[in-house]
Amino acid sequence: MKRKVFLFLPLIVLLVICIFLIMGLKQDPKKIASALIGKPVPEFFQADLLDNNRIISNKHLPKQPYLLNVWGSWCYYCQQEHPLLMELAEQRIPIVGLNYRDKKQGALEMLAKKGNPFALVIDDSRGELAMKLGVDGAPETYVIDENGVIRYRYSGAVDKTILQKEILPEFNKLRN
Amino acid sequence: MKKILFSILVFVSLSLQAEMVDTYQFKNVEDRTRAVALAKSLRCPQCQNQNLVESNSPIAYDLRIEVYKMVDEGKSNQQIVEVMTSRFGNFVLYKPPFELTTALLWCLPIGLLLLAVLLMVRYLRRRSENREICTALSERQRRELAELLAKNKGKK
Numbered sequence: 479m480k481r482k483v484f485l486f487l488p489l490i491v492l493l494v495i496c497i498f499l500i501m502g503l504k505q506d507p508k509k510i511a512s513a514l515i516g517k518p519v520p521e522f523f524q525a526d527l528l529d530n531n532r533i534i535s536n537k538h539l540p541k542q543p544y545l546l547n548v549w550g551s552w553c554y555y556c557q558q559e560h561p562l563l564m565e566l567a568e569q570r571i572p573i574v575g576l577n578y579r580d581k582k583q584g585a586l587e588m589l590a591k592k593g594n595p596f597a598l599v600i601d602d603s604r605g606e607l608a609m610k611l612g613v614d615g616a617p618e619t620y621v622i623d624e625n626g627v628i629r630y631r632y633s634g635a636v637d638k639t640i641l642q643k644e645i646l647p648e649f650n651k652l653r654n
Numbered sequence: 655m656k657k658i659l660f661s662i663l664v665f666v667s668l669s670l671q672a673e674m675v676d677t678y679q680f681k682n683v684e685d686r687t688r689a690v691a692l693a694k695s696l697r698c699p700q701c702q703n704q705n706l707v708e709s710n711s712p713i714a715y716d717l718r719i720e721v722y723k724m725v726d727e728g729k730s731n732q733q734i735v736e737v738m739t740s741r742f743g744n745f746v747l748y749k750p751p752f753e754l755t756t757a758l759l760w761c762l763p764i765g766l767l768l769l770a771v772l773l774m775v776r777y778l779r780r781r782s783e784n785r786e787i788c789t790a791l792s793e794r795q796r797r798e799l800a801e802l803l804a805k806n807k808g809k810k
Contacts, residue, residue, distance in 0.1 A: 484773075484776075487769070487773070488769070488773070491766070491769065495762070498758065512743070513739065513740060513741055513742055513745075514740075514741065579712060604716075605712065605713065605716055609713070609716055609717065609741070610741065611741070612699070612741035612742045612743070613713075614700045614713065614742070
C-alpha cells in the first residue's frame, strides 16, 4: 500500500502544480493590489485643470473620505464610467479627478459636455503624480480616508456591480 | 546562390537587435551601462511582458527616465529598486524576493529535484538488492545446476 502511494507521488505532485498554475491563469493581472495601500497620497504640487494658475497640493485634498479617479478624455472606459461618477457626485460623495496624460482642451471639453463630477481636478498631463501613485493605466479608482491614506484601489472601469460590491463598502467603512 | 545569400542575411539578422535609445546625458559610460542594465531588469507595469527598455509605452518611458535620473544622482541599484517597488509592488521585478507568497516559486524547483533524486536513489537501491538476490543461488538451485551439468557431461 505504502509503496503504491510512493509510486503515484510524482503524479500527485504534478497535479498539485497544475492546480496552482491554473489558479494563476485565472487571476486577473490587472487586479494586483496597489503597493501604496496603507500609505498616504504622495506629495505633489500640480496645476488645477480648471484654473491653471492655481497650484493644488496635498493640502487641498478633501478632509473626509473621498474617491480619487484617474481619467482621461482619450480613454474609452473613462467615458463609459463617467455617468456613474456623476451619480456618485449627486450623492455628495467627494471625488478628486486626476486628469492623466490628457490634452487640456480635450479634458475640458469632456467635462463641459458630460458634466463635471469632480470636486477637484488635478492636471497630470505629464503623468507625474500618476507615476508616484503607481498608476498603470486609466481608469483607476482609489478610496482614500480622511487622513489622506490610500485604502483601496480598483484598476479598470467601474460599473454598477463593482461599485456596489467593492468600492462603496470600502468607502462606507471609512465614513462610519 | 540566392539561397546562400538569403541564409547569410537571416543569420546576420539574428544577431541584430533594435534597442530603445533615449537622449539622456549621463555623466559617464559606467553610469549609462548600469542604468540601462537596471532598466532592463525592471518590468513595465503596463505591458507586463516587456522590460522598461523594450517597451514603447509612455509610462515605461517615464519610468526609464526616472531610473536614469536616479542613477545620475548616484543612487544605488537597491535604492532605485526600492523606489520602484514602493509604487508598483513586486510586480515590476522579474526576480521576486523570497516571501511567503513566493515561497512555492522558489522552493518548487529544489523540491522537485530532491524528490527526483530521492526516487532515483530508492529505485537504484532496490534494483541492486534485487540483483544480489538473483546472483546468489539457493541451495536447491545449486543442486539442480550440478545435476544438469553432470547430465550434460554424461551426454558428451
